[in-house]
Amino acid sequence: MLPFTMRGAIITSAITCLSHTVTLSVCLAKTIPQLEPLVWQILANVIIFTCGNLAGAYHKHLMDLALKQTYQDTCNCIKSPIKLEFEKHQQERLLLSLLPAHIARVMKAEIIQRLQGPNFGRTESTNNFHNLYVQRHTNVSILYADIVGFTRLASDCSPGELVHMLNELFGKFDQIAKENECMRIKILGDCYYCVSGLPESLPDHARNCVKMGLDMCEAIKKVRDATGVDINMRVGVHSGNVLCGVIGLRKWQYDVWSHDVTLANHMEAGGVPGRVHISSVTLEHLKGSYKVEPGDGQTRDSYLKEHGVITYLVINPKTDRQSPLLAVRSRPSLDGGKMRASVRMTRYLESWGAAKPFANLHHRNSMTTDNGKINTTDVPLGQYQFQRRERSKSQRRRFEEELNERMIRTIDGINSQKQWLKSEDIQRISLFFHNKTLEKEYRATTLPAFKYYVTCACLIFVCIFIVQILVLPKTAVLEVSFGLAFLLLALILLLCFADHFLQRQKDASCSFAWFPTSSRVIVTNNPWLRLILTVMTTAVILVMAVFNMFFVEDPGGAVEDILTSAALEIPVTTAQMNRSNDSLLEYQEKNTEVNKFYLPYFIYCCILGLLSCSVFLRINYELKMVVMLVAVVIYNIIILQTHASLLDGFSKAPYPTHELQRPGVLKDLKTMGSVSLFIFFITLLVLARQNEYYCRLDFLWRDKFKRECEEIETMENLNRVLLENVLPAHVAEHFLGCNWKNEELYHQSYDSVCVMFASIPDFKEFYTESDVNKEGLECLRLLNEIIADFDELLSKPKFSGVEKIKTIGSTYMAATGLNVTPGPECTQEHDRQYMHIGTMVEFAFALVGKLDVINKHSFNDFRLRIGINHGPVIAGVIGAQKPQYDIWGNSVNVASRMETTGVLGKIQVTEETSQILSTLGYMCSCRGMINVKGKGELKTYFVHTEMTRSLSQGTVVP
Known part of the structure; x- marks a missing residue:
């Protein structure tokens, strides 16, 4: 129980035992006339000390392993919520980058249900239809925009230039959409369309779309003026109602459908390059915010003509205010005659600095912010590792400090004093889990180390046998009783170790082929059988500790007569006293059985028997308490009642003078034996409770870690499902891998x-x-x-x-x-x-x-x-x-x-x-x-x- 390391405990116990043995040997060798009983006593003492120290080392070793495992599980449980926090945040960001929040929440719940279900990957439904994630929204404006001349430009581009140009252009359009409260719906080749008024209605939805269209035209105009590339923007806007959401099972893309969406598409097709083409419905929603002129869209698109749509072209307010000198500008830095148009475009668009897709994956920035809090904005998706090579030492140090801070707060609740305090998970007195299901799982936990518990208990039994063989008279009862006990314990050991013995014998007969599997499964997995075997093993050891005491004759009368006669000689002469002492000494010399020097060893064996109960570490605490309590009560009955006279005779034998009719309490074998048993009972009870607390705490951490790992795995699978619903699997692996540069x-x-x-x-x-x-x-x-x-x-x-x-x-x-x-x-x-x-x-x-x-x-x-x-x-x-x-x-x-x-x-x-x-x-x-x-x-x-x-x-x- 002292805070020693294993090495310190071994050294301390060795010094203590050695000093006790040497001191006792030297002192008694001078006073005892016969050395043979002393030799057996010293050997018996060595066996007792060895047994106690080995059992203590075994107990401490297993406790250290349990504490290390608890510490490791605690570390995992502290790290896993951080990782889970990252995964959830990353999943939210990815999902919200694909779908609006109101659709994403519903679809996320269904994906998680599918991932956690037994038939993952299969579409499950309670009706004959697939789930439909579509909602209707009214009073929105739809914008369609097409880059005129881009198809011709793209034919002159390399793959890298084409993708770079599209990302920069549409990245800029996304930025403009955000500024004007518009939501980009989809990109179709070089066509871009968005909606204002989703998911929440906006009173200025028409004005937002028109403003966005003008800004897009202005952005393309700057590109054209700077590069000399003949491209332009054709924009069409219409206002009305839409059905928006996601259809299908793969490659989800948020989309809109309605007749008004179709009309907006034709507004773009029938538009004019460089202008924003709007319908009469949109004009009504503008409420005079912009000047317009007739658009004549029906002359350029048959659909508009068939439906009699009246269209208008918005006059850009900046055009009226623009100076004529600014309209004619030179190409300051790009020479159109010496450079391909695609190269000029690419170089100019680099100045816009649009973000790269999935740039946050495997981000190398610190995992913590300056104030030490966890930063969940730049966390690698599904591949977060706590010690990535790319992270600098200072960043890793800050992250480790955050972990250590959480570790200190959490591990503070794992010390042994906390077992007596109120806990949300464990009852204070009984140490039972509040959760009955968790309690049932804990009691049904497999115990692969159970056979080692039995082995250690059997070694204690062997030590008890050796001690009694050394000090007790050799009788038939002694031999038969220990022989039967050995046989019973050997059968229990065989049942526990049968899998080890017979698995190595490949040519074992078929009649025994069932035995290893059955024993391993039954003993390891059956809690009731483990309890029965535990009770049988400890009962045999506890009984054999005192069994042969019942066959020791009570010589108390002979010694009592001598002591009484010596005490009654009043007055006495010196010669008479010498004769009395000589008679007692002569009696002791002729019959060494009189003083029964081996009686204390029954009490020592009882203590070793109690010790055998404590080696069953993962066996129920209440069972060990009951077994030890029953044993202590029975032992005290034997010591204080049934064999009290026998122990009294031993205690009085060293004090034959009339000055000491009875020895003091500290030298009374009966009293001190009872006290010793009680002290060891309390000590082993505290150790058993402490061990039970740590075992339950370890099980609790394991359970929490398991559940959090399952949740993390679900989140990682969800992230992968989401990513693979945007990208093909081989492209998703590219972004999830660790060898790509997010600058590319x-x-x-x-x-x-x-x-x-x-x-x-x-x-x-x-x-x-x-x-x-x-x-x-x-x-x-x-x-x-x-x-x-x-x-x-x-x-x-x-x-x-x-x-x-x-x-x-x-x-x-x-x-x-x-x-x-x-x-x-x-x-x-x-x-x-x-x-x-x-x-x-x-x-x-x-x-x-x-x-x-x-x-x-x-x-x-x-x-x-x-x-x-x-x-x-x-x-x-x-x-x-x-x-x-x-x-x-x-x-x-x-x-x-x-x-x-x-x-x-x-x-x-x-x-x-x-x-x-x-x-x-x-x-x-x-x-x-x-x-x-x-x-x-x-x-x-x-x-x-x-x-x-x-x-x-x-x-x-x-």
Whole structure:
């Protein structure tokens, strides 16, 4: 119980035992005429000291291990909330960068439920529909903006330049949107659209969108003036109502739908470069804030003409105030004749300094702020480590100081004095957990070390046996009793160690093959059996400590007669006294059994028996208390009642003179034996309670740590799910890895990527807004079912290479070939090189089949119009506030044209793609030459949907 180290305790106990043994040997050797009993006593004392010290060392060793484990669990429990805090904050930031808060909360709860459920990855629903996260908002303004001339500019860009320009431009637009209280919805190529009045209604929503449109035009004008690149901004704004939210199961993107959204799109298409084109509805909401002029949008867009929309062009207030001298400015630093337009654009846009997507991942700044508080704004997502190599020593020191401060506060509650104070988790008296479930789990905890408890108890039994063999008379009862006890304890040991014995015997007979597994499982996992074995083991040891005392004859009468006669000689002469003393000495010399020098060793054996109860560290504290209490009571009955005369005779034997009729209390074996048992009982009881407290505290920390680890794992999985819902898996791994620099934009060029656009043109006619369908909400519910069923196809192994890019209204965009490693080292044979194109066609077939099933259940007749093309593309991630993965390139534009110029129920491909499909076993029929916007006349083909790819059977048609 003293605060010694193991080495200090061993040295102190060795010195104490050695000094006691030497002192006793020297003193008694001079007074006792016969040395043989003294030798046995000294040997017995050595055995008792050795046994006690070994049991104490064993107990201290296990206690030290328990305390170290408790300390480690405490450290983990202190670190895990910090990590959990980081993970939660990072997850919130990522989720809110994808979705508005009101949608994010609902979707987050469902994702966590799926992650914690048994069927993670499967869509579970209590009805026949997928969950729909769409809400209706009124009185909002929608802005569509398109960069005129960017397509021509992009064709001259390298992959890095293109992604850099888009990120800088849209990063600037995001900044303008934030300043004007607008929410960016989505980026479609070089088209940018946002809404003002979401998620909370704003009275100035129309003014905000118009102001944003003017600022965007002004920003592009500065780029044009500074670089000489012929680009401009065409902006369209309309006000009305929208349905906003998320549809589908993969690649969530917050979007808006309504007739007013469609009209805003056409306002942009029918607009004028460099001007903000607004509808009459928006003009009414402006309430004279801006001057306008007729827009004549119906002359430039057929949709506006069909719906009789009156449009206006906003007059920029800055134009009236601008000096004519400022209108003509020189190109100060960029020479258009010597530098490509894309290079001039890239260099100029670098001055805007837009943030990089996921720049906060693996941030190298300090984890703590200047005031020592944990900084949760720049924490690595899902990969936080407490000692990253990149963190400087000073930063690591500050973080460790924060941990140490929390450690000191927490560990202050782990010292032994706290076990008597009120706790929220542990009862003060019984040490039971307040939580009954936790108490049940604690009692059912497996105890792999139980066999070592039994082993230590058996070693104590062996020491008791050796002590009694050394000092007690050799009788048949002694031999038989210890023989039976040895047999019983050997069986218990065999039951505990059977797995160790028999597992090494590979050729064990089948009849014993069940024994190791059964014993290991039953003894280790069955708390009731452990209690029974504990009671049996301790009971055998406690009984054998005093069992042979009942067979010792009481010689108290002979000694009493001599002492009495000596005491009654009054007066006495010196010769008479000498005769009396000589008679007693002669009696003792002739019969060493008279004084029963071994009687104290029964009490020592009783103390060793009590010690055997304390070695069962993880056994219930109340059981050990009851067993030791019963043993002490029985021992005291034996000492103070049944064998009191025997012990009295021993105590009186050294005092034969009439001056001492009875020895003092400190020399009375009966009294001091009882006191010694009581002191050891209290000591072992305190040790047992302290051990129980630490064991329960360790279990409590382990339970808390386990629950927090599960929550951290859920948060990390949630972060990964969210990130992979924005990015393809291989791109997400790039950002989650630790070898990328957050100063760089992610971009990748591919030589051969197959792009597919699949639209449902009939949905535009199906979509209506009325009270019957909740202003279009039920129409979107059906679209959500269609997109969700399409997304479910992505989980099939055969479509693992298909990557969903986005949905645009009722159009589904996907690509294959993005998860292969680009470069010259990836030159496979012809059929494998283009296998992903066949996978995309198979996916298109699957989409058609899915839509047919939906049509049967919804009594509709939707048909897909699909366009597919393959070729080189550029992939990248742009947008810091709402990171978005996208692909660009001529191949993407042509694939989109293949869809818009296609035919319902057909898959239209280019001539180059049809040639590849023919080598893969698909049959294509020529459609002929068609006019494609921006491409002129192109020969296209239709893929026969009733054909199946022969490659799926393992052959390739040449």
